[in-house]
Amino acid sequence: MKKLVLLTCLLVGFVINANAQPPEYDDLVIYYADGDYEKLLKTAEKYTQKDETKSDALPYLYLAKCNFEMSKDQKWKDKFPKAFNDAIRFAGNCIKKDERAGTSVVQDNLGFFTDLKIAVVEDIKNLVAEEAYMKLMGAIAKLHRFAKDDVGSYFLKAGAQYMENDKSGGKITEKEAWEKLDAIQSVENWRSIDFEMLKVGVLVYCKAKIQVMRLKDDAVELLGRVKQWLEHDSEFMAYYDEVIN
Template identity: 35%
Template sequence: MKFKIQIVIAAAFIFVAGFAKAQEDEFADLRILYMDQKYEKLISKAEGYVDKDKTRKSPEPYLYLSKAYFEMSQLDEYAEKYPPDKAFRDALKWASKYRRKDKEGNIYDENDFYFNELKKSAIEEAGGLMSDEKYSRAKRYYDGITDFDPNDAGAWLMLGYCQMQMRSMQEAKLTYQEAGKALHTADMEKLNSTERKLLLDGVINYSDYLIQEGMKDSARTTLDLARPALEGDSEFEMYLKKVN
């Protein structure tokens, strides 16, 4: 009896491994086109998967569409046919659609290098717009980050700040609620340098707002939540002294 159970278990493992391999191989053509830097062909092929009933719910085609547009936004050879600004916005758009198909982020960590590069570029674009006080345009980039990474507290905080500057106070209130959830649930010690800098900017902007509204204790609570990620940062430590 024990021998039969072992056979059943072994068969189950083989089936699961075979199923996972089949899923991986299903989009091997997209992976190869991406590695070969054939981005226009990759877009055409991935769009085909998006249009098919069998594969439209799979996150991989949407992810590869995002990757293709991002790479083209960085290369001069595509600039005429795919203007960099639009190509980058398309990269964010498809990243958002990818996450809707991968709600639990099952393949997010496998692609963390790509998403970090996408974040860095989005933050850079938004930063320039923030300096020019073009908050409605900067908002799109922070909104895009929260779409593909809903656990990024810094992006939520910066999105809320933009909404406040646009006088969209009800929207900002809801956004800050999402920021609070992310601050409570995110593993702050695992944030990379890009995410920590975004969190620092977001926390300082939000704390300034709370202090102006006479809610200094709430500002201290927010800073305490971010402390595991930011402790030791000179700008953060200076701000803490100012608040305390």
Template identity: 35%
Template sequence: MRHLITFIGLALLSQTAMAQEYNDLKILFADGDYEKLVKKAEGYTTNDKTKYDPVPYFWAAKGLYKISLSGTDDERFKNAYKDAIKFLGKGIKYDLKKNDGQAMEEFNEFVVMFQMTCFNRISNDIEAGDYRKAYSWAGRYKKITQNPVGVYLIMGACKYQAKDRSSARTNWKEADALLPEITGVESWSDADKQVLMIGIIETAKAYKMSMQDDKAKDILGKAAQWFEEDEEWQRRYDDYVNS
């Protein structure tokens, strides 16, 4: 009986921790005190009672992102943007595993916006021909998405451009396993769609460079149903044709 009471008590304690509203974090964010917000949120992520609650991770990510925009003299925040990705990735992981994605619904606006900032870094580096950096950002993006197929395509294309054919094939193999599972992209975030679009175009370019035109046509054909009305797709497709 004693063990049963202990178990029930622990379960209730866990539920209470997961149900916290974290008003202190909300107030710090509203006040623009982002460094204090991050430190406070980090405290929750290391506390045994709340370390698996996804909410503090989302708040830490929001604070770190704001710090990355405004800058700081505190050396602890010199990698604020990259640290924001780490916290957001953990928040998403714990939310899906323990909270049925409820926190992601609450922080959806931030998640969608932040994904786009990361996508822009990937896109800019690809446009500049810096495939090493693009690969690095794509790897980070994989931590903050539930739709990684485009990431694997980009990573494969980046490795191909870096003359690492083995790693390119490994990433493309991961993508090939996921592509048939896509029934539509209507519910995807804009960033996830853009990542998939670029991944397909860059992979097709790599196939074309390696004289595998059939593979290039095949993967472009798969994407047409999702992007044929998209102006950005048409622009990138034209670049591919003329490459």
């Protein structure tokens, strides 16, 4: 009788422990590998609605990765026209869930988040080239959905606001940009795209400070601060020499 009770307790304990383990989401892994994106979207969405899995970061990661892949393929454009924006939205959700749970989903999938940032920054650079400063606000907002601490984007936003004669808004954003710059302790773990975004933001900000605000000293100060990180960038150094010399 005692053996039977002990065995029952062990089995109950095993079931409880098994139920407490987070799912591995093998189905999502397989659907993604097979390119079965529609099935992946439906399955991952169900996970985000279940009480036991809605706080996990992985379903949101696969929703982001799936939408990002579809956004690059013309065949999905008509059925999923917002795939790129959805990828950004779910990437932001994934980061929030990951931070709250103290897991390492984002760090383990840094390559994906880097690729996503590269794509958004490419759109930003095109808008900068077109001097479409109002549209830049939307692009920067997208970037902040999953890269809210990107320093260069805040200088870019301030510069764009100044270019649009939004001086009050520019001053608020500029203060935030300098605070984020001052908070940098190391760039050891920065990626190439982080430096690229810093350069883009600094150049737009400095041009706005000189051309619109007539405050060249502010531009000179920022150029001097970031030179240590961008001195190997020919575009930055050409502008630096133009302003400083």
